[in-house]
Amino acid sequence: xxxxxxxxxxxxxxxxxxxxxxxxxxxxxxxxxxxxxxxxxxxxxxxxxxxxxxxxxxxxxxxxxxxxxxxxxxxxxxxxxxxxxxxxxxxxxxxxxxxxxx
Amino acid sequence: xxxxxxxxxxxxxxxxxxxxxxxxxxxxxxxxxxxxxxxxxxxxxxxxxxxxxxxxxxxxxxxxxxxxxxxxxxxxxxxxxxxxxxxxxxxxxxxxxxxxxxxxxxxxxxxxxxxxxxxxxxxxxxxxxxxxxxxxxxxxxxxxxxxxxxxxxxxxxxxxxxxxxxxxxxxxxxxxxxxxxxxxxxxxxxxxxxxxx
Amino acid sequence: xxxxxxxxxxxxxxxxxxxxxxxxxxxxxxxxxxxxxxxxxxxxxxxxxxxxxxxxxxxxxxxxxxxxxxxxxxxxxxxxxxxxxxxxxxxxxxxxxxxxxxxxxxxxxxxxxxxxxxxxxxxxxxxxxxxxxxxxxxxxxxxxxxxxxxxxxxxxxxxxxxxxxxxxxxxxxxxxxxxxxxxxxxxxxxxxxxxxxxxxxxxxxxxxxxxxxxxxxxxxxxxxxxxxxxxxxxxxxxxxxxxxxxxxxxxxxxxxxxxxxxxxxxxxxxxxxxxxxxxxxxxxxxxxxxxxxxxxxxxxxxxxxxxxxxxxxxxxxxxxxxxxxxxxxxxxxxxxxxxxxxxxxxxxxxxxxxxxxxxxxxxxxxxxxxxxxxxxxxxxxxxxxxxxxxxxxxxxxxxxxxxxxxxxxxxxxxxxxxxxxxxxxxxxxxxxxxxxxxxxxxxxxxxxxxxxxxxxxxxxxxxxxxxxxxxxxxxxxxxxxxxxxxxxxxxxxxxxxxxxxxxxxxxx
Numbered sequence: 178x179x180x181x182x183x184x185x186x187x188x189x190x191x192x193x194x195x196x197x198x199x200x201x202x203x204x205x206x207x208x209x210x211x212x213x214x215x216x217x218x219x220x221x222x223x224x225x226x227x228x229x230x231x232x233x234x235x236x237x238x239x240x241x242x243x244x245x246x247x248x249x250x251x252x253x254x255x256x257x258x259x260x261x262x263x264x265x266x267x268x269x270x271x272x273x274x275x276x277x278x279x
Numbered sequence: 280x281x282x283x284x285x286x287x288x289x290x291x292x293x294x295x296x297x298x299x300x301x302x303x304x305x306x307x308x309x310x311x312x313x314x315x316x317x318x319x320x321x322x323x324x325x326x327x328x329x330x331x332x333x334x335x336x337x338x339x340x341x342x343x344x345x346x347x348x349x350x351x352x353x354x355x356x357x358x359x360x361x362x363x364x365x366x367x368x369x370x371x372x373x374x375x376x377x378x379x380x381x382x383x384x385x386x387x388x389x390x391x392x393x394x395x396x397x398x399x400x401x402x403x404x405x406x407x408x409x410x411x412x413x414x415x416x417x418x419x420x421x422x423x424x425x426x427x428x429x430x431x432x433x434x435x436x437x438x439x440x441x442x443x444x445x446x447x448x449x450x451x452x453x454x455x456x457x458x459x460x461x462x463x464x465x466x467x468x469x470x471x472x473x474x475x476x
Numbered sequence: 477x478x479x480x481x482x483x484x485x486x487x488x489x490x491x492x493x494x495x496x497x498x499x500x501x502x503x504x505x506x507x508x509x510x511x512x513x514x515x516x517x518x519x520x521x522x523x524x525x526x527x528x529x530x531x532x533x534x535x536x537x538x539x540x541x542x543x544x545x546x547x548x549x550x551x552x553x554x555x556x557x558x559x560x561x562x563x564x565x566x567x568x569x570x571x572x573x574x575x576x577x578x579x580x581x582x583x584x585x586x587x588x589x590x591x592x593x594x595x596x597x598x599x600x601x602x603x604x605x606x607x608x609x610x611x612x613x614x615x616x617x618x619x620x621x622x623x624x625x626x627x628x629x630x631x632x633x634x635x636x637x638x639x640x641x642x643x644x645x646x647x648x649x650x651x652x653x654x655x656x657x658x659x660x661x662x663x664x665x666x667x668x669x670x671x672x673x674x675x676x677x678x679x680x681x682x683x684x685x686x687x688x689x690x691x692x693x694x695x696x697x698x699x700x701x702x703x704x705x706x707x708x709x710x711x712x713x714x715x716x717x718x719x720x721x722x723x724x725x726x727x728x729x730x731x732x733x734x735x736x737x738x739x740x741x742x743x744x745x746x747x748x749x750x751x752x753x754x755x756x757x758x759x760x761x762x763x764x765x766x767x768x769x770x771x772x773x774x775x776x777x778x779x780x781x782x783x784x785x786x787x788x789x790x791x792x793x794x795x796x797x798x799x800x801x802x803x804x805x806x807x808x809x810x811x812x813x814x815x816x817x818x819x820x821x822x823x824x825x826x827x828x829x830x831x832x833x834x835x836x837x838x839x840x841x842x843x844x845x846x847x848x849x850x851x852x853x854x855x856x857x858x859x860x861x862x863x864x865x866x867x868x869x870x871x872x873x874x875x876x877x878x879x880x881x882x883x884x885x886x887x888x889x890x891x892x893x894x895x896x897x898x899x900x901x902x903x904x905x906x907x908x909x910x911x912x913x914x915x916x917x918x919x920x921x922x923x924x925x926x927x928x929x930x931x932x933x934x935x936x937x938x939x940x941x942x943x944x945x946x947x948x949x950x951x952x953x954x955x956x957x958x959x960x961x962x963x964x965x966x967x968x969x970x971x972x973x974x975x976x977x978x979x980x981x982x983x984x
Contacts, residue, residue: 179289182390184326185666187293189386191300191319192659193379198304199652200375201368206354207309208648210316213347214300215655217323219662220335221296226666228330235438236671239449240613241335242439244658245342246456247620250463251654252347254624255647256354257467258631262640263358271369271648389663389696444480448611451550455605455617458498462598462621465505466628469591470643 184225192218205259205269209252216248289329295322309355317348334436481551490544490556493534493564494604500526501597508590516588520579520948523593527571527600534564538973552672553611555747558976562828563607563743565973567736570835571600574732576952577843580945581728584850587633595625596732603736607743610751612661612671612701615744619657619708622740623650626733630725642724649717653707660700667694677752684766698767701748709741711808712777715801722797727849730793731842734800735835742807742831746824750814750979768815772909775812778805779916787923792845792856795923796838799882802920803834809906809913810897814979816904823904825974826896832970833881833889833963840956841878847871847945847953861927863936871945872931874957879924881960884917889963892971 191214198211220241227237263269299319306312320343327336443453488495504522511518537543538561548555574596582588602622609615627650631643665671667690668679683690703714710718722730749767782802789795807827814823848856848864848871865872881890894917901910930936945953963970 179285179329183289183293184330185390186387187296187326189383189390190297192386192655193383194297194300194304195655196382196652197375197379199648199655200378201372202304203369204309205644205648206351206358207304207312209354209651210303210312210351212648212651212655213316213343214303214319215652216658217296217320217343219655219658220339221323221326222659222662223665224327224330224332224335226662226669228332230666231669234669235442236449236613237665238332238335238439239442239452240616240661240665240671241332242338243452243456243613243617245338246460247617247654247658249342249346250459250620250624251647251651252350253467254463254470254627255651256350257470258627258640258644258647260354260357261470261631261634262644265635265637265640267360269358271644385696389693392690392692448551448553449613450481450486451553452611452613452617455614455621458598458601459617459621459624461505462595463624465591465594466624469589469595470628470631 181225181229184221188218188221188225190218191215191221203270205262205271206256208271209255209259213248213252216244220244285329288325292322292325292329295319296326297322310352313348313351313355316351317344320344320348334439486551487544487549487556490549491554491608492543493530493537493568494601494608496533497526497530497568497597497601497604500529501594501601504590504597505594508594511590513588516582516590517579519590519593520575523597524572524575526597527568527575531565531568531572534561534568537561538565553614554608555610556608557978558974559743559746559824559828559979560608562832562973562977563739564604566739566828566831566835567600567603567607569832570603570732570735570739570839571596573835573839573843573952573956574728574736576948576955577731577839577846578728579948581726581846581849581949585633585726587726589632592629592632595629599623599625599629599732599736603740603743606740607747609744610673610747612664612673612676615748616654616657616661619704619740619744620654622737623654623708626729626737629729629733630721632729633726638724639726642721645717645724646721649707653704653714656700656707657704660697660702660704663693663697663700665697667697673748673751680752695766698748699770702745702767702770705741705745705748706774709738709745709804709807710801711774711804712781712801715778715781718801719794719797722800723791723794727793727842727846730797731839731846734796734838734842735831738800738804738807738834739831742804742811742827745811746814746827746979749811750820750824766815768812771808771812771815772906775805775808775909776912778802778808779912783916783919786920789923790857790859792848792858792861792927793842795858796841796845799920799923800838802916803830803838803882805916806830806894806897806913809909810900812909813897813900813904813906816906819900819904821978822896822900824979825971825977826893826900828974828977829896829970830893832974833893833960836956836959836963837878837881837888837890840874840953840960841882843949843952843956844871844875844878847949850945858927858930859936861930861936862934864931866936871953874953875931876928877957877960879927881964883921883924887961887964889960889967889970891964892967896971 195211195214195218199208202208223237223241231237259269296319299315299322302315303312303319306315324336324339327339442449504526507522508519575593582592599622602618605618606615606622609618627643627647630646631640633639664676667683668676670676680694683694707714779802782798782805786795786798789798807830810823810827814820845856848860881888884890884894898910898913
């Protein structure tokens with residue numbers, strides 16, 4: 178059987194990739210996609226922990242299900258905002274969302 | 280570690296998840312990014328299958344690929360003038376890469392004690408289910424051995440449904456989730472609707 | 477077959493303020509469809525009634541009337557204690573005053589939409605639930621319920637570009653931070669096997685005491701949750717969205733979210749950290765210093781950056797944004813004090829008293845900005861306050877009260893808040909932190925008093941602003957100004973509410 182840490186490393190790598198995308202991409206839609214990757218990474222982590230450490234309590238899977246709900250809600254709202262801004266500005270480039278600025 | 284079908288499947292799904300994810304953030308074409316996002320979601324779904332969480336695997340396909348990724352594709356089509364963008368990364372990408380690498384290293388250090396399977400048992404004690412076996416062992420029935428694969432699946436799906444409406448304590452979050460979705464729905468409509476004025 | 481719990485078993489009446497608000501929101505949603513576009517005042521009134529009914533119940537509960545019994549509801553996921561009640565009162569007050577300052581603004585800018593009020597109510601509900609959850613699942617969902625309406629509300633003033641941009645910026649950073657929250661919760665779950673705060677911390681005691689390697693997993697998990705909550709309350713170094721969003725969002729929304737997002741975020745922070753500490757102390761008889769130092773550092777950074785950058789601002793809204801970052805720093809001092817054994821309760825009380833005072837004062841200050849914005853301009857610079865006292869003495873007087881209260885001058889609510897915070901810090905032997913807090917107040921006096929000087933001592937060429945504001949805005953100004961004064965002169969009104977606040981462990 179695949180050891181637990183394999184899953185955790187995959188999850189950590191996916192989270193880091195998502196964080197990179199969220200910080201480095203210019204297009205707002207790409208940033209939304211990167212954030213979805215981060216949420217996915219957390220879900221892999223949750224389900225792996227559930228399966229290996231706590232399989233007789235349902236709570237890990239339930240939380241993962243709630244993460245789906247929130248991810249869907251965020252994607253709907255975020256993409257609506259992006260489309261609205263595109264309509265008035267004809268661009269969705271996030272030059273001024275400078276997330277690393279102190 | 281011996282090579283079993285599970286190891287091979289894991290490797291395939293992990294490559295799908297991570298490769299897809301990487302292509303999402305570095306691909307120059309936004310449309311390709313979205314398709315790779317689907318691939319990554321699909322790989323995650325496969326990982327869920329390997330983790331014996333069939334319900335989540337199905338929901339992953341339905342919600343992430345069927346709803347979120349499609350929504351992203353629509354958004355890309357509606358903002359299509361942005362697709363042929365030459366510069367996809369902003370000027371601070373080296374800093375972002377550094378942050379990502381540091382984050383990855385921290386998270387790997389976080390899980391590194393778990394590499395040693397004995398340590399896992401030491402840390403988590405009797406909570407840890409039979410770590411090397413394919414299937415978890417019911418702690419109440421240690422003598423009787425392993426629960427059948429099939430049983431675990433059935434229990435899982437049914438138990439999720441029950442936990443959301445019975446006394447397992449998830450009634451309130453369940454109700455709140457519906458309020459949250461209503462709020463998001465109203466919000467998205469308010470934002471996206473053309474003014475009729 | 478499974479058994480569905482009954483209302484009594486769920487202890488559903490204990491959550492009556494939330495239930496009433498959720499019900500009211502649904503009614504509002506349907507009723508708004510039948511209210512014609514030029515009569516949106518009815519929607520505003522209806523939303524106010526919904527919040528008012530809920531506030532009434534919350535006040536009854538806070539003053540000791542038992543509605544519903546037991547200490548928890550919904551099978552232990554929802555805590556019913558004085559902390560819950562006071563957080564309810566604060567969030568609902570913010571909601572009501574928020575609607576009062578909004579109505580006229582929406583009418584004037586032509587963005588009158590019934591959904592505005594619905595979203596305000598949803599966000600208020602989220603803030604209330606953050607104070608009453610002791611389960612990481614609940615905290616996560618309540619945080620999203622608080623934030624998602626705020627993203628939309630920030631972009632409500634269309635087609636103004638700044639507003640839309642601030643909404644997108646707020647959304648992208650908020651979504652990014654919720655990624656951290658989820659990952660942090662997953663790590664905590666991995667280390668402890670539970671989402672219940674009490675269970676988490678009980679397991680944490682063993683992990684932290686022992687040599688176990690799970691320590692790092694747990695600590696990084698808690699750190700990531702704190703980062704996400706820090707984003708929400710705008711603590712340095714996670715504050716960078718705040719000035720831009722506060723400046724770009726419609727002013728009433730800024731007023732509302734400067735209070736509500738902070739109330740929710742700090743309530744959750746207190747629940748996570750101080751409840752956890754109570755568990756640890758109860759089982760060990762001593763505090764395990766897990767997070768106090770990091771919160772102290774964040775508090776100091778927040779205070780310094782907020783106060784000093786506020787001095788350099790010329791835009792009034794942006795200055796208030798930085799000042800509100802600084803005020804977050806004071807609440808962080810209170811939270812840091814909670815890290816010392818035995819100070820947990822007074823730390824929670826101090827934070828709540830501070831938030832109560834801040835609610836009236838800060839929304840009031842933004843209400844003055846709304847009144848000034850009446851002469852067809854989007855930005856109000858400090859120069860626009862020059863000579864205000866001549867043509868609108870009442871408005872100038874109100875602004876003076878708010879500025880004095882934000883500085884923390886005695887006889888205003890702000891002083892009482894600061895007094896309790898510094899008292900908690902001294903109880904916790906964090907003298908250095910208290911001194912830095914006092915110095916921060918001295919620095920802040922410079923930019924707050926500058927506005928008063930502008931209004932009274934300098935001849936202004938700004939457009940005259942009528943003292944006679946529209947009814948809703950005028951009453952909001954009176955309410956917040958009087959509230960600030962009354963709470964400052966008769967502080968026991970709010971300290972009595974907060975006195976019974978304790979974050980002790982409530983059984984299942």
